[in-house]
Amino acid sequence: MSEEKISIIVDGQKILCKKDDTYLSAITRAGIEIPTLCHMEELKPSGACRICVIEVEGAPNLVAACVTPVRPNAVVTTYNERIHRARQTNIELLLRSHPLNCIVCNKNGVCTLQKLAYQYVPKSRLSKLEGKKPTTDLVEVNEFFVLNYSACIRCQLCVRVTDEIQVCNVLSMQDRGFDIYPSAGFGRSFEEAGCVACGNCVEVCPVGALVSKSIKTTKSRSYELKKTVTTCTYCGVGCQLELLVDPKQNRIVDVQSHRDSINGLSLCVKGRYGWEYVHHHDRVNTPLIKKNGNFVEVSWEEAFDLIEKRFKEIISETGPDSLAFLTSAKCTNEENYLMQKLSRAAIGTNNVDHCARLCHASTVTGLVKAFGSGAMTNSVSDLTNNAEVIFIIGSNTTEAHPVIGIKIKQAVRKGKTKLIVADPRRIELADYAEIYMSQRPGSDVALINAMIKYIIDEELYDKEFIENRTEDFEKLKEKISKIDFSSLCKIANVDEEDVKKAASLYATAKTAAIVYAMGITQHTTGTDNVLSLANLAMLTGNVGKPGTGVNPLRGQNNVQGACDLGGLPDVFPGYQKVTDEKNIKKFKEFWGVDKLDDKAGLTVVEIMNEAHKGNIRGIYIMGENPVISDPNINHVREALEKVEFLVVQDLFITETAKYADVILPGQSFAEKDGTYTNTERRVQRVRKAIETDGSRLPDWKILEIMLNRFGIEKHYNSPSEIMDEIAQVTPIYGGISYKRVENGGLQWPCPSDDHPGTPILHKDKFSRGKGKFHAIDYLDPDELPDDEYPLILTTGRNLFHFHTGEMTRRVEGIHQRKPIERSEINVKDAKRLGIKTGDKVIIESRRGKLLTEVKVTDKIKEGVVFMTFHFKESAANLLTNDALDPLAKIPELKVCAVKVTKE
Amino acid sequence: MNADFNIDSILARYNFDSSALIQILSDAQDKYGYLPREVLEDISQKIEVPLSKMWGVISFYALFKLKPPAKYNITVCQGTACHVSGAKRNLDYIESKLNLKAGEHSPDGKYSLETVACIGSCALAPTIVINGKVYGRNTVKTIDKLLSGLEEGEKNE
Amino acid sequence: MNKSNHFHYITEEAILHSKEKHNKNRIIIGYGTCGIAAGAEEVLKEVQQVLHELKIDDVIIEKTGCIGCCSYEPLMDIELANSPRVSYKNVKPEEVKEIIDKHFGGDLKKEKVFCMFDEQENIIQYQESWKYNIPQIYSGLPTFKSLPMLKKQKRITLRNVGIIDPENINDYLARGGYQALYKTLTTLSPKEVIDEIKSSGLRGRGGAGFPTGVKWEFAYNAELSKTTEDSIEKTEKYVVCNADEGDPGAFMDRSLIEGDPHSVIEGLTIAAYAIGANKGFIYIRAEYPLAIKRLEIALKQAYENHFLGDNIFGTDFHFSIEIRKGAGAFVCGEETALINSIMGLRGEPRPRPPYPAVSGLWEKPTIINNVKTLVTVPVILLNGAKWFSSIGTEDTKGTAVFALTGDVKNSGLVEVPMGTTLREIIFDIGGGVKGDKQFKAVQTGGPSGGCIPFSLIDTPVDFASLKKLGSIMGSGGMIVCSESTCMVDLARYFMTFIASESCGKCTPCREGTVRALEMLEKITSGDATLDILTDLEQLSFVIKDTALCGLGQTAPNPILSTLKYFREEYIEHIEQKVCRAKVCPGLFNYVINDDLCIKCGVCQNVCPVDAVFGSKETGFFIENRLCISCNACFERCPKKAIEKVN
Structure with a gap:
């Protein structure tokens, strides 16, 4: 279709419009301002406030610009006496129902109504703005925000944002006429109506009706707050935030979303309200050294001296491989780069790893084998805009990656996308799915193979794609031909018809994407699971084009970056093998060292195992908490006790830090500059928003000093210079610089300064050339239930908490909302065990036991118990199995056998 | 759930179609005399209309009732024809007689007083509806008679 | 038997049936809501009792809709075999026995006689009309058509109301019912139907007067919804009958549906055929239980006779109708609010464009027509566009139906050719002001309309003329106000109504009507100063100029028109603290x-x-x-x- 050219005359000037423009969109694009109170670009126009009225020739009445489509050749006036009078009257009407207490209102200076009143209402009218005010007895005060009904101007933005953006069904306008108000109805609190406290309604409120509680702690007026755009420090979505800092207190007082970004209007509760830990009194402010069993504050000099001395002793006694380094998925790219440089170039060992090992190691091994590159193939916006079908397996997206979760819900709600969900728990997205399958934990290969079998048998596969783009299809086909569909379904404990429907829906969609997370990866068969998904995608030609792909959702804010920058024992930055002569030569020259270790180092679990055996004598842990996050915690504790010299660099004295000989205070994301790389491979900026307290140093600075102490004489004035160094040796980051990622970031591979970044991988050819099918057999999990331990424990996350809870549990509101672990157990199991919701139970595995409160629910499969790993008091990893996937060395955190008894 | 609150036959009448919400609510109200909370929760779940949206609908439409009806429900028509014939005065009179404002239930549950925009019996203005029966051409006199009639009926029970 | 023969067959049967009825004795009771409210139920009971007592058992008792002479309800008509039907007025139960006694005894209780029907007239040129032989004793009785109230009326829309038994489809068929549908489906293309309606000049009777044929054409042309790469889908479309007669003071739609429900169904089905819809809704006020009941009965009969459902008259046209009840929200009479309500949502209006004819129910093309519009459609198709357009004025063709109420002698339903003057309607048909009071004003168009003073009483009614006066035709409420109506109070009344019926979405309507009401309350309680009128006018203009929907845009009309024609009453309230009508408490x-x-x-x-x-x-x-x-x-x-x- 040829582009239609429409133009209108606005205030005598010709303006070109798009076909689906409204007057508001066309006119504001042309730079003419039209005031509005109820419009927001991200939301469907509503036409409620009637402030944006303009005059259109031929129309008998004024026209609301926000809702009226442009008419070709219309003659428009955006401001005249009539328009002024209309706007003035409507603003006055709103003011009459609104308390005129701006002087004590939190929104003073940033309130849209106040701004418009100043522009349109003469002082002489103020005395006329009397009359009855709308009354409502309701209040909404929760842990995070307050709804002050008396200030509400009924613009409905909050209701629309819950409907269209958050898709949470919490709010609706109630009653009618003068008495309308937004509420959850039935006198319920927001929480009772299912509010997840994302605060998106607070964000859009143009007046002081919905405000964050935290803003009330500020000593500055809202317009005095300093705004810093940065990247959220929770989960791999990489939402862009604006930290609002009270300069008088050097404190964050509120957070807004940075709308022009991957997340748009949305944030989740953690992103918006989970920052209090930054100012928490538990923060470590100065270096600490353990003397006679107690931590004593020391100078940086003393701490560095001790580390240097002890590490050098160990190296001289048993060699650099007696040391190990845990870098951090929570730290910046620059810090990760320096950490592995410290390990490799300064110390001389490849024993550097981090907790990506525990989440997506199998993604990397699996996808590298199948495609040649171990990252999310497509982009978030591409999935939610272009996929006809999304197959979600092993990802509780709305809780673990909330903003991606809601974008998926939006896509379904708009009718653009159909969902297939496979998860042992009936997760929220199951309610939005065409087909929901509840597979037994650990049976994913069986389920996926069943789908593959159906697709091959019914010839629903993409012959052309397989022919042109892949290899080894015959091997897969042969293997599959020998397996029985029904027995696969039986293993997975899913309905055969559902599997057929799912397979057919996925295979016949024009574009179908796979989204997965740790439900797939954290298994002894993690690599197999990932390979199976890769098989499924290639089989149906769903790789390398918009709306398709195999899309692992990365767990932590910078787990992608930590991997990219060489925080892995077998690769230099940019996944360059440490065993490759060429690479060794390149890095030796670049880093200016004589020697580099030419064998792969130890992984996280292996480091602990070797420490247990006494082979690893010193460990440097930056921003990791293995005592809570690693499987089989009791084993980890023993290992750390045995380690001769442990350095922990962190914000708090974590469970792990308690074992340390030296604790180095780190800085939070709000105190430093850097970059994170999100799950869709997008490198985005982290920006310093507050001045640091105490004598803390940015982590990159600490590492620079360490490097210097161990003979690498390199000085960086800022993280930007570190990124420049990274770009020189890391081809996939070759074109990345702070200048280029300033706005919106860049997606790697970005090999050169003029490369625009890569939203979709494997477009014309796979990274490894041809996509490779792997014939996969189903294998049982390492540990299955038996008479002694009859239930399966599976672990995961909760929306409100993050990782080991060190940050989120130090946020008062979140703590109030979710103070303790509430493990989930199926109704039938609970009945058998005589357990009801709220009971305390003992859960026990072969490796340990713990006490926890339970929630009885039918949302989890019979025979399965679910726990999160956020709570150290009920640390799920006391129970989990540290058996490893042979290739990825990822432990089987998702399946182990347990028994449950009432306390 | 209380067996009395089985709504399925009504939902089936509309094929569990959420767009028939208003019909469903109105049929439910016919069945129970008002809209009990349990019934609404049941409907919400079965036709997948969130409670918040349902509340938005219920509170929008004047006919939906959340309280059980009083024994005598008196509705005073406030249509234009009734208005020019003295409907407002009649309402004031009844309000002061029953010591009840429009929209209220008497504490003993005997009377509820409402207004309605127009019942379309304008030629008989001003009209009053008591428990569904329309009384036309009302004056203070006829109202006194109607109200004492109700009191009489009470005594005879 | 094929489907078309089947239709002829049942029509013949119906005619036979209706002729047979005239060979029997009948008692017919006006049993619309107004009749019942006036005591028809008690009269009916008494009739049954009396017939039982008198051991008369060959009498058919029939209930009919409201014939429109509401002041004379309850009406009880007696038709002896092959004699004219005689109508008795204001019948009290205690009078029933005497009337029946006399009438069946060959006499008449003359002082109770309202009129007689000396002929059976069909407005639809299908069936022969006939005249009765008039017995001697009846001579001198006024005929229905010669009643002062009826003389100037021309009943097209109301053709069957009060004449037929609305619960008996045979009565409808015998008077040409479903002939238009049959003709349409079997001989006309949708385009031809639209052209016929267009050239008839029919304008929507719901208020705004948009040309019906043009509206249908929009929807007809919205043929293809989405053209995707490999599929062209035929769009679903919907037709809706708007029977949400919310204007206080109006009851034409209620009377029509209570009295002639099949004509609504027939009109809606024709509309559906014209635009290509297979699904229709009748959105009706829950406050009209009797109308709903009669509609339900009629729908059942229509399905049973295959006038609805699959393959109507053997054609490939399918159509089904669902009743959707409103739940007490005036704003749902507004098209887009009505659409939301049918979809089970809050009745908040949507911005237009897009217009419902392009994007309505479930974003599909939808036409919404008023009851009166649809009831007129079959007549136009049978009698021809030319016939219809010969009635009325240049601006507005056909007839206007009003509910004439207030301080008027003959209140009831009135159908006159467009162009009839207000004076003719109020004084000739309505008989002037009730009692010995003076005429002050006439209010038309409900809450969106305005008040017209005596000086403009010779204005002819049509869309343009009334609009010029600052009022509107509206859906047809016409309320006569005498000297005992306070015009400020009337404006206050309408503002109270609108403020409580505003959906609350847009600022000017939600907030503005409440503030306007506050100002009017200040005036009517004598607390205002003269500058309030400027504020009131200014606010009214802005509400009109900026409100989202028709309800809001017309909300200030009662204020503006009373300010225009009765400003002195406002000033009296303010300056002298006097309410000349002695209505406003405290000001007398x-x-x-x-x-x-x-x-x-x-x-x-x-x-x-x-x-x-x-x-x-x-x-x-x-x-x-x-x-x-x-x-x-x-x-x-x-x-x-x-x-x-x-």
């Missing part, structure tokens, strides 16, 4: 005229707020500061000794 006093007072104490007894002081010995006086102006003493005083004075 109740005074006991001692010359007439007999000290009976009734006033003291009836006063609900104890504002009457004194005793039978000393006499009584009214403390006006306590008075709530409920009028109880005034009405109950046996000697009319209580006077209202300014």
